[in-house]
Amino acid sequence: MPTNSLPRLIPRPEGAFAAAPRPVRIARIVQENYRIRSYLLAETMPHAYPGQFVMAWLPGIGEKPFSMAGNAPIKLTLAAVGKFSEAVHTLDEGETLWIRGPFGRGFSIEGERPLLVGGGYGAAPIAWLAETLWRRGKQPVVVLGGRTADDIFGTEPFDRMGIPVVVTTEDGSQGEAGRVTAPVERLLATEVADSLCAVGPHGMLKALEAAALAHRIPAQLSWEAFMGCAIGLCGMCEHEDGSLLCVEGPVLDVATRNEMR
Amino acid sequence: MGYTCRTITYPREDALLTTSLAGVPLRNPLVLASGIIGTSATLLRRAATLGAGAVTAKSAGPVPRIGHVNPICFDWGEGLINAVGLPNPGAAHEAALLAEARELLQGSETALIASIFAGTPDEFAQSAETVLRAKPDILEVNISCPNVHDDFGEPFAASCAGAASVAAAVKPVCDAAGVPMFIKVAPNVPNIGRIAADAIAAGGVGITAINTMPGMVIDIESGRPILTNRSGGVSGPAIKPIAVRAIYEIRQTLPDVPIIGTGGVNTGADAIELLMAGATAVGVGSALYYRGLDAMTQIGEEMVAWMQAHGVRQLSEVQNRAHQ
């Protein structure tokens, strides 16, 4: 007879989800745009799924979290923005990156016509999610946003699968002028989409959270935080709602009003 | 908040697991170990909702500290290793965090344990005075962090004199506040029982045993230690037998002193084992990784199932049993 009547609140990620950082060879590097490169590693991670992340380590430099943009082979897409990501950008094909993972909870939404939104390097994990859903017979619609045309990359895989893509740029140099929110509002209002998933900067996610609540659709957003242990112990990744993003996220559900009733 | 609210259901009071620690009543003997998600008031409350009988906040020092650069913690196969480096907001900010945690823990019947570290006995006393303003139920004095050697030198837990000097400095502060002081001791000493005894003789009320065990993991591809701090503290299943023996030895030396036994507890059976070795309550840390954030709920359920299967009606029947 159990004393403690708490439900199992937190399902753990599937599979062997953590170990020491292990060396993996970089098989191929793709220059996606002026500051973003994709790294295809000489290893697969069959139990990983879209929305999960790995911790990448470079000895003497540091260790940072990166969303997976593919698992067969493992693909990471990195923007060079600071100490660690710039160091990764100096690596060549054949060199080594150390990774541990996969960690966290990824996307699990069950809509038939999911609207997938990517901002910045978020386009890469969104492409993997789109492919996964498309293979399951769903009809995803994609919106990619950036500041200018130079920021937009990775539209080809969607074209290949016949997945409609709307591009927005803040300066109007490619696609619609403005932010992702305008096409998102339109696609939700016309019920082209019945659910929402997004990877991108904090501000974009905040706007999409509001849109999902207003349209009462199920939505899952991938949030970022500084990560230390990545295994739910150090407390560094606490999100504003109290979730530990490394184990309960990085993908969190936006509660729709229906669910909250 | 836009996210699914987690139901806050406190575990049902169960007479089987109730105990007390230096006069502080606990609804169950499971103590969230210091350094495990105890970095905010909201996380301390979550630990309470997830089954803790007491929660220990992350250790705070006299001034804010950033901690070590990643990697700071990982699973090396048979256990975990960490060198987080005691990042903390400093005692003054910590006192505010603890006060907030106090509020959030109202009604949860979960005790609040503050934890401090410092570089000198005087600084320990100052930090104690500051955090005790928040009126925690217990103060844990961490004289045994293995990962800040560069900044603080050899831990006070390494010698009888070191342990006693800190206990003696903090005692008047704890006495004035009416808060029992627990001294957290290190496993990598030849005489843990004597060190604990001297810390108690100098004014400690209880002992927390053990801190993590110093260790190192080297990546042979790069030839470098994986932790940025190079060495770290080993925790998890690998150190349970070390903890059991340390607790046993302290209990032999100090028959009546409350002990928070900590080290490698993943299951109810592990917790019972530490109680039998002499623990009064049982710290839980790495298990939140091995079994999920609700590890303490699971461990509590397993303890009750074991006690019922063995006709045990209260914890005192198992506590110290290995000494009989």
Ligand SMILES: Cc1cc2nc3c(=O)[nH]c(=O)nc-3n(C[C@H](O)[C@H](O)[C@H](O)COP(=O)(O)OP(=O)(O)OC[C@H]3O[C@@H](n4cnc5c(N)ncnc54)[C@H](O)[C@@H]3O)c2cc1C
């Ligand atoms: C779950 C998760 C998934 C992530 N996935 C990816 C990913 O797929 N690809 C990726 O490139 N990064 C990703 N990141 C971010 C990544 O972990 C690092 O934070 C980022 O690479 C910066 O680290 P750095 O050491 O290079 O820069 P730092 O030295 O930490 O920062 C340098 C400067 O860059 C700024 N900065 C930090 N992050 C960003 C950013 N994302 N965009 C713009 N400016 C920034 C900082 O504010 C700072 O001013 C993810 C983070 C999380 C938590």
Ligand code: FES
């Ligand atoms: S990164 Fe340590 S708890 Fe999430």
